[in-house]
Amino acid sequence: MSTDSGYDVGKGDSVHPGKPVTVDRYTGGARINHWITATSLVLLALSGLSLFHPRLFFLSALFGGGQWVRTIHPWIGVVLFFSFLGLFLRFWKLNLWKREDGTWLARVRDVLAAHDERLPEVGKYNAGQKLVFWSMSTLIIVLIGSGIVIWNQYFAAYTTIEQQRWALLVHSIAAILAISVWITHVYAAIWVKGTIRAMVRGSVTGGWAWRYHRKWLRELVARPPTKEPTADRKRTAAE
Amino acid sequence: MFPPVLNPTTVPQEPKFGERDLMRRSASTVTPPAQRQTEVAKLIDVSKCIGCKACQSACIEWNDTHPQLESNTGIYENPHDLTPDMFTLMRFTEWENPDTNNLEWLIRKDGCMHCEDPGCLKACPAPGAIVQYSNGIVDFVHENCIGCGYCVKGCPFNIPRISEVDHTAYKCTLCSDRIAVGQGPACAKACPTQAIVFGTKEEMKKHAEGRVADLKSRGFDSAGLYDPPGVGGTHVMYVLHHADKPEIYAGLPNNPAISPIVEAWKGVTKYAGLAVMGVAAVTGFLHYMVNGPNRVSEEDEEAAQRLTGDRSS
Numbered sequence: 238m239s240t241d242s243g244y245d246v247g248k249g250d251s252v253h254p255g256k257p258v259t260v261d262r263y264t265g266g267a268r269i270n271h272w273i274t275a276t277s278l279v280l281l282a283l284s285g286l287s288l289f290h291p292r293l294f295f296l297s298a299l300f301g302g303g304q305w306v307r308t309i310h311p312w313i314g315v316v317l318f319f320s321f322l323g324l325f326l327r328f329w330k331l332n333l334w335k336r337e338d339g340t341w342l343a344r345v346r347d348v349l350a351a352h353d354e355r356l357p358e359v360g361k362y363n364a365g366q367k368l369v370f371w372s373m374s375t376l377i378i379v380l381i382g383s384g385i386v387i388w389n390q391y392f393a394a395y396t397t398i399e400q401q402r403w404a405l406l407v408h409s410i411a412a413i414l415a416i417s418v419w420i421t422h423v424y425a426a427i428w429v430k431g432t433i434r435a436m437v438r439g440s441v442t443g444g445w446a447w448r449y450h451r452k453w454l455r456e457l458v459a460r461p462p463t464k465e466p467t468a469d470r471k472r473t474a475a476e
Numbered sequence: 477m478f479p480p481v482l483n484p485t486t487v488p489q490e491p492k493f494g495e496r497d498l499m500r501r502s503a504s505t506v507t508p509p510a511q512r513q514t515e516v517a518k519l520i521d522v523s524k525c526i527g528c529k530a531c532q533s534a535c536i537e538w539n540d541t542h543p544q545l546e547s548n549t550g551i552y553e554n555p556h557d558l559t560p561d562m563f564t565l566m567r568f569t570e571w572e573n574p575d576t577n578n579l580e581w582l583i584r585k586d587g588c589m590h591c592e593d594p595g596c597l598k599a600c601p602a603p604g605a606i607v608q609y610s611n612g613i614v615d616f617v618h619e620n621c622i623g624c625g626y627c628v629k630g631c632p633f634n635i636p637r638i639s640e641v642d643h644t645a646y647k648c649t650l651c652s653d654r655i656a657v658g659q660g661p662a663c664a665k666a667c668p669t670q671a672i673v674f675g676t677k678e679e680m681k682k683h684a685e686g687r688v689a690d691l692k693s694r695g696f697d698s699a700g701l702y703d704p705p706g707v708g709g710t711h712v713m714y715v716l717h718h719a720d721k722p723e724i725y726a727g728l729p730n731n732p733a734i735s736p737i738v739e740a741w742k743g744v745t746k747y748a749g750l751a752v753m754g755v756a757a758v759t760g761f762l763h764y765m766v767n768g769p770n771r772v773s774e775e776d777e778e779a780a781q782r783l784t785g786d787r788s789s
């Protein structure tokens with residue numbers, strides 16, 4: 238966690254000069270946390286969608302049938318909630334909105350056209366990533382809140398039917414939005430080559446950091462070298 | 477007096493309706509049969525009910541349910557609410573008529589209304605868990621039910637109950653299994669005062685007319701038939717002495733309809749939702765096709781090396 242104010246740098250982030258330069262971006266813990274979240278989100282989307290529209294009911298077969306979907310969907314939701322909470326605590330500070338984020342967002346045309354050289358230098362996360370982060374945070378709170386209200390087996394007695402109707406409407410809208418944000422998130426990772434590696438191996442190339450998160454890279458390089466040994470040890474441990 | 481349904485023959489016979497007569501099937505599209513069966517209905521004449529609960533007992537017996545014995549809390553309802561094991565319930569209300577200052581004891585037999593436009597079926601996500609036959613009976617099919625409880629939210633009358641034993645939804649079947657072989661519902665059969673009668677919907681409306689006229693002649697000026705148009709009419713109807721105030725009968729809804737929230741959830745949300753997710757996916761795909769991947773260049777790597785090069789580690 239970035240404790241030194243001014244640094245837009247996460248825990249375990251460090252630079253390793255070489256050819257190419259590699260930059261540690263995610264610790265093993267962060268990656269495990271991320272993939273638990275990702276898996277539960279995908280399972281939730283699939284199981285939820287099977288109830289969302291009759292044409293998608295066939296998806297319930299993946300879970301062993303409708304009764305299983307009904308049973309496990311909310312429990313996976315609980316896993317997602319706590320797992321995402323972990324990610325939130327890890328990343329929230331780095332996702333605070335900065336002045337350059339407005340400029341970045343205003344030039345979204347250049348973003349989409351891959352004219353990254355025309356964009357302001359950004360820290361560990363760009364405005365798009367921050368939007369994904371905050372919208373997912375909000376949506377997951379809405380989803381767990383509404384999800385508990387419609388969790389018939391255990392919570393039916395605590396709310397009125399009218400409240401449960403609202404909760405169903407809210408839950409399905411929030412789910413649509415969450416799935417759409419997820420699609421955007423995954424697409425960005427596929428489109429920007431070298432990104433998936435950050436969540437798989439934990440590191441990116443220097444060029445990737447230079448091109449997309451130059452402020453982050455500069456801050457990492459400028460960081461007092463006292464932190465180096467720990468970071469290095471982490472890197473070898475992660476590999 | 478309305479002639480009771482005759483005892484049928486004991487010779488086994490083909491059911492009078494089945495799969496081929498489905499008008500609606502939850503989470504499925506069915507082609508309704510070209511020829512609709514004569515609509516049936518149960519008429520509950522609240523003014524004739526003496527609250528003996530013979531109908532409740534008959535219902536338990538026929539459906540072989542085992543409602544829990546509950547403790548007496550000083551009211552007549554027993555059990556205290558509909559349960560997965562109690563499909564019908566006598567609800568008692570002590571009502572002081574402001575016009576006459578008389579205490580009226582209102583007794584209403586609660587249970588599924590077999591709506592022409594059933595909210596339970598609209599809400600249900602499981603194909604075939606709720607079906608509606610062309611004679612108007614709405615039935616739950618337990619093999620297909622997933623126990624989600626959406627029907628509870630869809631129903632404007634607060635009827636379905638989810639069993640904690642087999643996790644499926646239960647409610648009055650209108651004794652579809654009896655009607656299929658020419659019998660009347662068990663409750664109607666057991667009722668000693670003919671407060672419950674069963675026949676075609678037309679017959680029931682006709683019979684109700686006579687009952688309403690009779691009540692009016694006795695001073696119940698606002699007596700009437702409860703066949704709420706908001707749900708397209710129902711196949712369980714009430715004769716009420718105060719049809720202008722159905723809510724006094726233990727909260728019988730005045731002008732019920734499927735909740736607009738449920739309509740929005742099952743209507744526009746589904747189409748808009750699929751569209752939004754589809755657009756997100758297609759936009760991504762097209763963007764990739766048009767722009768290709770966003771790659772780090774050799775110059776980027778070199779720049780990073782220059783930046784870090786002066787540092788040794």
Ligand code: HEM
Pocket residue numbers: 278281282284285286288289290306307308309310311312313314315317318377380381383384385387388389405408409412413415416601624
């Ligand atoms: C975070 C905790 C969550 C809880 C407690 C929860 C709970 C529920 C419950 C109880 C239902 C009703 C069906 C059932 O009983 O299984 C449901 C439906 C649904 N859930 Fe969730 N859920 C959560 C998260 C999510 C997420 C993250 C998504 C999507 C990404 C999602 C998508 C859906 C969808 C699409 C439906 C069907 C709604 C409809 O029928 O219109 N849920 N959820």
Ligand code: SF4
Pocket residue numbers: 502596599600601602605606616620621622623624625626627628636638644645
């Ligand atoms: S609980 Fe109700 S809504 Fe859910 S599958 Fe069963 S019948 Fe359908």
Ligand code: SF4
Pocket residue numbers: 587588589590591594595596597614630631632633634635636647
């Ligand atoms: S009363 Fe409720 S459970 Fe019965 S048919 Fe109507 S909506 Fe369905």
